[in-house]
Amino acid sequence: MSETPPAQDADTSAPVLSIRDLTVRFGQAAPVLDGIDLDIGRGELLCVVGESGSGKSVTALAAMGLLPPAAQISATRMMLGDKAGDVDLAGLGERQLERLRGNRMAMVFQEPMTSLNPVMTIGRQIAEPLIRHHGLDAGEARTRALEMLRQVHVPAPEQRYAQYPHQLSGGLRQRVMIAMALVCRPALLIADEPTTALDVTIQSQILRLIDELRAELDTAVMFITHDLAVVSEIADRVAVIYAGRIVEEGRRAQIFEDPQHPYTLSLFASMPRLVAEDVSGGGRLAPIGGQVPAPGNMPAGCRFAPRCPFAVTRCMAEVPPLAAPAGSAGDGHRVACWRAPLEETLG
Amino acid sequence: MTPPILELSGLTKSYTAGGAAVAHVVGGVSLKVGRGETYGLVGESGSGKSTIGRLSLRLVEADAGTIRFGGIDLRALSGRELKRLRRRMQIIFQDPFSSLDPRVRIGTALAEPIRLHRLRRGAEVDQRVEELLATVGLSPAHRHRYPHEFSGGPRQRIAIARALAVEPELIVCDEAVSALDVSIQAQILNLLEDLQRDLGVSYLFISHDLGVVRHMAARIGVLYAGRLVEEGPAETIFADPRHPYTRMLLAAAPRLFAGPGAAPRTEIAGAPPSPFDLPPGCAFASRCPFAEARCRTEAPGPDSYRDAGRRAACWRSAELPPQAAEESTARMSPAFRRRLDLLHTARREALA
Known part of the structure; x- marks a missing residue:
């Protein structure tokens, strides 16, 4: 490190x-x-x-x-x-x-599944705080969310964007949680x-x-x-x-x-x-x-x-x-x- | 190694998940647990x-391979014979709650297997229950309580007492201390060691925690994608790992003396293959920095490398450069060492 x-x-x-x-x-x-x-x-x-x-x-x-x-x-x-x-x-x-x-300020927990919404795509979950807090429109929020997925090294971010939490491994879920926490x-x-x-x-x-x-x-x-x-x-x-x-x-x-x-x-x-x-x-x-x-x-x-x-x-x-x-x-x-x-x- | 209490040979297990999909969970695992020894998996x-823990006790049926327990071919036994033999083998899980009925008092839970296997009669049963509670460091009064009245550490003690009730020769510990705080974990590990010393019980000790396994086990087997990739005496495995996966695993474990001067960490990429889609050659080849063409087409057997009681399933084991042990108390400062000594001395005096 x-x-x-x-x-x-x-x-x-x-x-x-x-x-x-x-x-x-x-x-x-x-x-x-x-x-x-x-x-x-x-x-x-x-x-x-x-x-x-x-x-x-x-x-x-x-x-x-x-x-x-x-x-x-x-x-x-x-x-x-x-x-x-x-x-x-x-x-x-x-x-x-x-x-x-x-x-x-943001928080990530031990078990990402408890704080990820199981029925919302991970992309939308990462984009959502940008729309809510920063007033971005859907397109801008998507671009920034994809950027964030890249920044936490999620492979093939465009495909992952449309996936649901249960489709991800534990390690990837934790990366998504971190992306969500840090996107703003x-x-x-x-x-x-x-x-x-x-x-x-x-x-x-x-x-x-x-x-x-x-x-x-x-x-x-x-x-x-x-x-x-x-x-x-x-x-x-x-x-x-x-x-x-x-x-x-x-x-x-x-x-x-x-x-x-x-x-x-x-x-x-x-x-x-x-x-x-x-x-x-x-x-x-x-x-x-x-x-x-x-x-x-x-x-x-x-x-x-x-x-x-x-x-x-x-x-x-x-x-x-x-x-x-x-x-x-x-x-x-x-x-x-x-x-x-x-x-x-x-x- | 002492004569084996448990001998697995070519053990294989797969599951079908609807249609043609087959998950290859365990692929031809052979290992021996010595009597009175701890084998770390x-x-x-x-x-x-x-799965190997459960297969060993026939809690799950293997597809192929043999399981010998004290020389007896376990897979050849009838249901009744197996039930009789089960007394000699027990399993402890990560969550002690899973093996304790919340509506049954501790004393009753401990007495049940003693009666079932007719190990004691009448008043001797109660006496044995008290003895078991004392063995795991609990008081006789605890027999009247229910499982929910205990926190993690004491609850795992109860699970151990229940396993001991039938006087087993082998206990499979499946992540038995993984959910506990370090100080409680240390209490339970010491207890398991004491029981081995006093009763000669053998452990198949399953854990993801390298530090714990190193502390407990005389011999260690390293699994990757359902196959044993390396096996040998604990000291040898830690000092000179010969399989690239073992090396990666050791390098990934956080070090207690990291910080300035510690070796930089190696990048670890990727994840294990899906059991539904194992590659044709070595399952680790896609992540392995040493992989060559042969590794991708031809799976190395578990004995492709052998030396002094150790084996590795790797074509290139013999060529790997030495890997320096990551953890070293040589990095411990004199002040730290002195105070740790004071702590040990004070503890010993408090006990005496």
């Missing part, structure tokens, strides 16, 4: 998506998202990593304004900034959101596990495509995944999320060369490919004991503390702030752990 | 790996 530097370096302008203190709760239980801060710059790819129930998809849905009405959402800032200006996403009604979705040139693309259901060879093609398009179109990408190897292939920056809080954040190199949080380390230690050559674990995987806490049963201090082998009394009682690790150059690497860096606190 | 969607 190409080695484009993080957009922050290339472009000091305001981020495309900027979120501060995003909190989401359902009913009286503890919040499922608790104080999430995120920034994604132009052309930057941020990977949000975590396991099921960590809150990564809720974060994406909150940004897209797609959470169900029962969700109580609060944020001090939830800003989409693009060429058309800044929009405060938090204050928008459904109709205003509809004008943004598929236009200035949104400033922000949110991809929620877009390659998880695909075979490795197809996954590799789709990862390459996303990487290529965000460079070509300068799209900010929030890429949600549970797979650290995928993160390693495509991320500029990484946010590791656990039980509704970001526990560690940094550039790819910071997370993969200097992982600080015990949860980040535990995710690595659970990965078979790492253990294959790892001596200290004795060839044995090191799963994290226990389970992600339920919203009704969140620990008071660090939410990972009950499963953390390094936890001390303080971890159970006080929430650690997300801050630059001691001794770091303060260049964007942040960790929420009282015990980091481990080699120092453990003496 | 890898391939992409449509490669035939799940």
Whole structure:
């Protein structure tokens, strides 16, 4: 994959998506998202990593304004900034959101079949947002949609244009989804596990495509995944999320060369490919004991503390702030752990 | 390899889909699963790996070939004989829900096969159920619950307990951990390893995940379009793949230590052929960077290349240049390694 530097370096302008203190709760239980801060710059790819129930998809849905009405959402800032200006996403009604979705921000999901209309040709589905948002006539929209199909490397686009989703393989469907999402040139693309259901060879093609398009179109990408190897292939920056809080954040190199949080380390230690050559674990995987806490049963201090082998009394009682690790150059690497860096606190 | 518990030879399966259309799903697959060993079967969607799992247990009938289980010719058995033998072989699926009746409590679901095969009587049945729950790391109280009360990890533990209830010698694991989160997946993989060590059970471990297969299997078979294209000891396959498809598959897997300095990724184009329309020669030839005229007309046999316990179905295996292993923890930083060591030590101390 190409080695484009993080957009922050290339472009000091305001981020495309900027979120501060995003909190989401359902009913009286503890919040499922608790104080999430995120920034994604132009052309930057941020990977949000975590396991099921960590809150990564809720974060994406909150940004897209797609959470169900029962969700109580609060944020001090939830800003989409693009060429058309800044929009405060938090204050928008459904109709205003509809004008943004598929236009200035778009989303692709793990299973393309759930978001493709089975009775509409794929060509019309790609052309439709152009007619709706940009007021193109049918002919212009068709030309642009065909162009987009070419751009996502769908072979024989003219023939595919008239086909229905069920006539396409899983890999092609995901390409069509990406074409649909990007046809209006949104400033922000949110991809929620877009390659998880695909075979490795197809996954590799789709990862390459996303990487290529965000460079070509300068799209900010929030890429949600549970797979650290995928993160390693495509991320500029990484946010590791656990039980509704970001526990560690940094550039790819910071997370993969200097992982600080015990949860980040535990995710690595659970990965078979790492253990294959790892001596200290004795060839044995090191799963994290226990389970992600339920919203009704969140620990008071660090939410990972009950499963953390390094936890001390303080971890159970006080929430650690997300801050630059001691001794770091303060260049964007942040960790929420009282015990980091481990080699120092453990003496 | 230990003496085989399962021996497939020339196994073939095709389906007709109305009219003259025939899908060739499995084409002459031969392999042996050693007793107490794990054989990893890898391939992409449509490669035939799940069909081979089902054929092996005669859940689906093969068109041709032989299946030997512990030396017994499975295809020659009558329905009743087969049913008796089924006790010795089990299968676990990706979705544990598919094999658990939602209306039946866990305890009842576990007791049923024990009673059916008359493995225990009376109070011993209950005792065995508790023992099984303990074996897979669940508590005796869980027997009163229903499947929907469990999340993915515990549910897969129940499916494993149910498979173990009949004391099988072979378990076919068909994408058994594919739907689980990494930390839960690690728990289940460790459990499967423990069971093998303690009970000597053999696994035919079917997965699309190369990392998982590498971790679990002693021997690996790589499937492409219903044929075994390469087979051998796991270490050899990963260190020095001799079939161009294996090489492509390994190169496509995302690397944990990508980033600056990592080798650039090779472009992978195309998709496998349709099982309805397999080419006359090697099925991989149209995508293969090494293909020559012969490859397009003449299909290489599964043994066209052989060396040290490994075989490959490729005319050009011997000529392929070495392919460096993609994944290497040599790229792991000292800080990373040190903290991983601390984590392992802390875990061990917590367990002790």
